[in-house]
Amino acid sequence: MFSPVFGFAQGLDIQPIGIELASEGDELVLAALPSATTGPVFSGLIESAGVVQAAVRTPGTLPKPSIILGVIGAGQEEEFGIERLLPATVEEVAFSVDDLAAREAMRAENPDLFRRLIEEGHLDPEADQLNRALQIELARMNCYRSGIDGAWGPGSRRSVGEYFQQLASVTWDDPQPSNSLFRAIIINGDVACPTPVAAARPAPTPRATTTQRTTTTRRAPVPAPRAAAPAPAAKPKPKLSIGGSGVFR
16 A cells, blocks of 8 residues: 655655655654754655655654654564564465474574564454464373363363473462463474373282181982881691591691
């Protein structure tokens, strides 16, 4: 977008200056105007790539600026004394948190800018995704070993302690989810949490047992009673006959 800028300062008419905004979110700064000007109204104008930048740093010997004028491009925060990163800078250098290769590349190449991106909250997750984002980070390092469900329970709180136990120079007392916790984990980088070893159970102590022996007395089998022998048939008694001369059998 190209827009002329007009102004009035210290009783002097200011010439129209063309300002081309590089992108939405560029910031304007105050340009210093001396109380008396014999030459051009604005000095130190720099023309680069067709963009007229009329933003200049205020020397300590000049009065306070009296007109807003100029464009600050990405990466010029230090030059103009801006404390936070400009939106244009963030858009240019930001990376996705789950892109581990891009994250580690920027940490190695520009650690100061990396830290500013994180500490100023430019990469903070959405509020409703904070718990899950923390669990994903901690699970990737084996500090969190439960399901990624966003519920912040005892396992999640314990994982925070396990993470910071691996960092000799950093302590963390609050295991609750927060943007500050998320930033601390991203800035301090990866650790490798050991998997807890289950404690071996002691072998059970054998109990003294008393064995009772049961003595069984075996008796000889009782023979089945024999069938009684049939009684001998009775002998017929001799018949007596009486004759004339005596008794005859």
